[in-house]
Amino acid sequence: MNFVNSRSAVLGRLALVVLVIAGLLGFASPAQAQVFSSCDRWGEYHQADWTIYNNIWGDNAGNQCLHVNSVNSWYVDATHTGGGIKSYPNTSVSPNTPLSQMANAGFTYDTSSAPAASGDWWNWTADLWSTGNQDEIMIFTSWEPQGPAGGWGTQIASNVTVGGILYASVWQAAPGWNVLQFIPAQQNSSGYVDALATWQWAASQGLLVNTDFQTMQFGLEITSTSGQQKRYSLNEYHAWWTNTSGGGSGI
Template identity: 80%
Template sequence: MKLVERKPAVLGRLALAVLVIAGLLSFGSPAQAQVFSSCATFAEYHQNDWTIYNNVWGNQGNQSQCLRVNSINSWYVDSTQSGGGIKSYPNTSVRPGTPLSQMANAGFTYNTSSAAPSGEDWWNWTADIWSSGNQDEIMIFTSWNPQGPAGGWGTQIASNVTIGGILYQSVWQADPGWNVLQFIPARQNNEGYVDALAVWRWAAEQGRMRNTTFDTMQFGLEITSTSGVPKRYNLNEYHAWWTNTSGGGSGI
């Protein structure tokens, strides 16, 4: 190699020292410090009206999932699950507890990433909205695995309906002891915006609800299987809000 220009030795040593120091600083300082970490089955992190849950409800007593919270807007789980049946629903939750007639708006933006699927991996990122007394559950899917067209369970009650700017290829209703509505979008999205109140209003206007009080709004990940090996799932960024006609509300 031919050197076009030779720098003085002292400058070269100074530059090397700066690079070494910078490298040590970057190595020792994480990009984002965690504010909470737990492998407890029902671990919770609270900030004002909002709660992040580990919620390993289908695999109780087993430390098969660890929750790491970066902030109220960002968390991830390392989960190891196998077999059938939903094992966990780590999520961010808030409780508006407001009748539909008094709701002004409710929605959220999200950015998610999931471990590359393999084997028997089965999961879905989903908003879960409940009416008072857990009489109604509205599930709004955003992404899922296995890949391909997703179907709900129960009875299909609508197809190709646009609500809040999103085209839902199918809407399903089931009754496992409470009223469950599942909204399946025409395409998966790892990031986007969901008008949660628009979906709630649509369900009420269709006469598909037993109770229309907007009680609890959640967004998170249902995990059934990770093929028995540890997998990481990230809610990289989440912003949500709700307000009522009296001026009350909350947001993150």
């Protein structure tokens, strides 16, 4: 075989290898696809004990679609306007355990939000519930509009450190159930929240009607996106809980 033919054969083999690799990558690409998408107001994705909800629960809501990359990552494309909370897309788990038997509960989070415009109202927030939804503890992490955030109801504490986080204010309201709101002194798009420490602090202050730790959620309350479609992402979320009997779950 002369040099020209040999070189042609080698190039042909290289081309075949490239095609094979491209084909394998093509077969692999669906593994990177979203595991779930829904524009239904009550759309939800389940994995073991964990649920991701689209949760468009408010009145006069616009459009919102949930896209789940994995149990640790999701985003919503939302278009809402006007006053009043429209939705709370979130990841949820239910320890359903008396406080005396809880060993730990917490999570790490990394969020990103669309560039803000005048009229945007939203907040990334943990939501902790007692049995029968008698108590709700809201732990804010970031919000829009910018600036110091206020709660609703009555301010009952200021500049308290709970679970390693300095909260500028703690508020209490009673819209038919007991609501506590923890507003941090500084916004953070990523971090760690010791959910059990917050629950224990509230119990130690006599602020809970029912101390049983029922549900732990983290997500985004959306009131308005100024009528424009905006994307909000929980880029990475790891959460866990355990009890003294050895039960627990984590993602």
